Amino acid sequence: MKKYLILVAITILLLTISAIFSYKYRKGILTAKKYLTEKAIYRNQIVSDPLIDKIPKNEEEHIFGLDLSHHQQHINWDKVLENPPHFIIFKTTEGSSHTDTKCEKHIKEAKNKGILVGGYHFFSYQSSGKKQAHHFLKNLKLQKGDIIPVLDVEFSKNMHSDAWIKENIAAFISTIEQEIGIKPIVYCEIAYYNRFLRAKYGNEIHLWLSDFRSKPNKNFVFWQKTDKYKQTGIQGTVDYNLFNGTKEDLTTICY
Missing domain, CATH: 1.20.5 (Single alpha-helices involved in coiled-coils or other helix-helix interfaces)
Incomplete structure (x- = not known):
């Protein structure tokens, strides 16, 4: 029993x-x-300001760039210069404590090769926007002529409420603006912009839009077109980005 x-x-x-x-x-x-x-x-959603298209029609005149991180550990810069990108934006920080291990080295090497550089911060939902902004600026070491700072915001499975996200993204943006006098460029999908940024910022911020299907129907400074680009001097594939303008226009987004 x-x-x-x-x-x-x-x-x-x-x-x-x-x-x-x-x-x-x-x-x-x-x-x-x-x-x-x-x-x-x-x-x-329908966007209120359709794209102002300034990308040159001739592909040979396209102003393109890459975004890289510690995942691209070994870069042969002499090979990169065989087909040099016009700019490279490097991951600098994430959250309120993480720093990309290759950022400082990569930026120094790219500058030595005459490539325009910038840095981006990957936004975390685990700490306040203000803390993240201070951590970013401390490690970015922004210099005159660099591309202005970039905030990378993306959908995640573990996200806070919409109110928390909007509040802390606003805190990040305002902190950057208070410290350097200009709002950061924001990297995101159009869906993210519509949900968390559109109501507050409208056209007040420069956008770096990710869309692997087609050119976004919204004004932008950068368009991340694919993550399957083959760049000489770098193993594997990397993100390919088009600048919405001419080489001379790049100065308008530099510090």
Whole structure:
């Protein structure tokens, strides 16, 4: 009898655990579907200011650049110069404590090769926007002639409420503006802009828009066109970005 009761208890326990995992699995699927549905809604919203297209028609005149991080550990700069990008924006920091291990070295090497550089901060939902902005500026070491700072904001599975996100992105942007006198460029998808930035900022901020399908129907300074670009001197594939203008226009987004 005792063995029978133990067997029944184990069976009930296993069924309970199975039910819990099944619920969490179904909940995860529903959450993912809701996330993708909402993202599609914001992506397809009509924008109030259609693209002002200043990208040269001739591809040979395109002003292109890369965004790199510690993932590109070994760069052969002499090879890079065989087809030199007009600019490179390097990951500098993430959150309120992480610093990219290759940023300082990469920026120094790129500058030595005459390439225009800038730095970006990857926004975290784990600390305040103000703390992140101070951490970014401390490590960026912005110099005259560099591309103005960039804030990288992206959708994530573990995000706060919309109110928290809007408040802390605003805190990041205002802190940067207070310290250097200009708002940062913001890298994001059009869906992210529509959801978290559009109502407050409208056309007040420079946008670096990511869209691997087509040119965004919204004014931008940079368009991240693909993450499958092959650059001589760098192993693997990298992000390819077009500047919306001519080489001379690049000075308008420099510090």
